[in-house]
Amino acid sequence: MRGADVPAVATLHRAAFAMPWSERVWRHEVRAPSSRVWVAVRPSDTGGEAIVGVVVLWLLPPPEAEIATLAVHPEHRRQGIGRALLRQALTYACAQGPVQRVFLEVRADNASAQALYRAFGFAVVGRRRHYYFTPQGRVDALIMRRECGLRSPLP
Numbered sequence: 001m002r003g004a005d006v007p008a009v010a011t012l013h014r015a016a017f018a019m020p021w022s023e024r025v026w027r028h029e030v031r032a033p034s035s036r037v038w039v040a041v042r043p044s045d046t047g048g049e050a051i052v053g054v055v056v057l058w059l060l061p062p063p064e065a066e067i068a069t070l071a072v073h074p075e076h077r078r079q080g081i082g083r084a085l086l087r088q089a090l091t092y093a094c095a096q097g098p099v100q101r102v103f104l105e106v107r108a109d110n111a112s113a114q115a116l117y118r119a120f121g122f123a124v125v126g127r128r129r130h131y132y133f134t135p136q137g138r139v140d141a142l143i144m145r146r147e148c149g150l151r152s153p154l155p
């Protein structure tokens with residue numbers, strides 16, 4: 001992701017989340033030394049490129065890293081883009097010597113994201129009750145973890 005991508009990424013994130021990150025947050029993420037951000041692009045109707053997905057990896061104090069957000073535009077889902085972004089972030093994280101495990105948080109009612117994460121070897125290691133505020137009420141967060149040393153190949 002480049003600085004020029006901020007408006008498009010913020011728009012994409014708004015399409016994917018009820019409580020999206022603001023442009024200010026995205027401007028910070030692009031520059032933050034401990035953040036790595038990748039976008040997925042597709043050829044656009046106007047001949048350029050459209051951003052259709054984004055993933056943010058935080059390199060936390062070793063030995064941990066965190067997938068901070070992952071989103072694919074609703075019109076481009078179930079085409080392997082989320083899988084490709086997650087594979088990129090995990091491969092990068094685990095190639096950093098000090099990183100041994102990667103965490104993430106996911107809504108307890110988000111079955112599609114959980115299916116994706118389980119396919120990558122993430123397992124639930126904790127639950128934060130009533131963590132998310134949603135229009136439907138409060139929803140728990142599941143904390144998932146994947147060890148870099150896991151031997152099964154990434155999908």
Ligand SMILES: CC(C)(COP(=O)(O)OP(=O)(O)OC[C@H]1O[C@@H](n2cnc3c(N)ncnc32)[C@H](O)[C@@H]1OP(=O)(O)O)[C@@H](O)C(=O)NCCC(=O)NCCS
Nearest residue numbers: 016070071072077078079080081082083106112113115116
């Ligand atoms: C979760 C999300 C990123 C998945 O992106 P995607 O590009 O559609 O995912 P992929 O096409 O790469 O799917 C990979 C695998 O994830 C699982 N999966 C993805 N969407 C699914 C769904 N709606 N139902 C069940 N499983 C699903 C499947 O195992 C799928 O493999 P398959 O298509 O071979 O069955 C996307 O749905 C999204 O942006 N959701 C809103 C934001 C969000 O919830 N982000 C995660 C927050 S923690």
